[in-house]
Amino acid sequence: MTQGSYVEPSYERDTRYLGDRIVDRGPGSAMGEGEWPVEAGRYRLVVARACPWANRTIIVRRLLGLEDVLSMGICGPTHDADSWTFDLDPGGVDPVLGIPRIKDAYERRQPGYPRGITVPAIVDVPTGQVVTNDFAQMTLDFSTQWRAHHREGAPDLYPEALREEIDLVNRRVYTEVNNGVYRCGFAGTQSAYDDAYERLFTALDWLDERLTTRRYLVGESLTEADVRLFTTLARFDAVYHGHFKCNRQKLSEFDALWAYARDLFTTPGFGDTTDFVHIKSHYYEVHRDINPTGIVPAGPDVAGWLEPHGRESLGGNPFGDGTPPGPPPEGERVDPAHNPHVGPDGLVRSVRG
Missing domain, CATH: 3.40.30.10 (Glutaredoxin)
Incomplete structure (x- = not known):
């Protein structure tokens, strides 16, 4: 993520990176x-x-x-x-x-x-x-x-047999969802916003339908595709729904997509790396061109992230033949005050299914 003023007729991300x-x-x-x-x-x-x-x-x-x-x-x-x-x-x-x-x-x-x-x-x-x-x-x-x-038991997040499908899913998720929320938030004209909004929710509806019958985006366990989608979903209700005007509905108002997000959140590595305070502070305080006062909203209530998700019934195993990671190093743990579901060991406190 870069800094500066973003608002323009139709938002275009600068993708000229240091490619070494x-x-x-x-x-x-x-x-x-x-x-x-x-x-x-x-x-x-x-x-x-x-x-x-x-x-x-x-x-x-x-x-x-x-x-x-x-x-x-x-x-x-x-x-x-x-x-x-x-x-x-x-x-x-x-x-x-x-x-x-x-x-x-x-x-x-x-x-x-x-x-x-x-x-x-x-x-x-x-x-x-x-x-x-x-x-x-x-x-x-x-x-x-x-x-x-890699640690012993590390998952294969980019298995060779699934790479073509992962790449296809990733391309659509990137253009329509990961970057799609930014196209909504930084649109400088009504027509640019309307187009971005329609594309975003068309993709979210597609994802919701896809995840109705499968636990993960590709295959029977976690892959790179799930990581890429999760970080946008984790920010959706807290930031993108209001701040970026992605407000047809909240993530929590989707059926499969919300259950999927909760499943990932309670999987080691996902919820325990999510800092809701930092997320809201960044978007609302830095983006003064779309939030001139810099006021950070108090909500939403994040208690629902631990509600039972029931995704195990779809089969699959998050780590395949591997194992979950242990607690994060002490100096890298999310402050429990920033994510009430994180305990003193740095892990999400409970997984209730």
């Missing part, structure tokens, strides 16, 4: 242009819990058990027009990178970096420069290039 990749080419293999080697402890993932694109990387990193090999720096939920900042850390400085704002790492990569300062970003710790901010490729590479460092 961190890859495993095997012993003795040379890196190609734009490739960096997978090395435990060399890189730092910089995120903000408020950002849905960054939240994806937090979830995948946790599901795969990469915490010990890929450290994580967490920016605060708000930023100015210049950069995301490490205002949550003592002295406002990231303790590993030694910088107060992620823009500094972009500038080390390319002085005068001309595009948006976005999270997530992976930084090469020895040089202090951003390697990549291509969020879509980033999580796929966590699954395919970092396999040697």
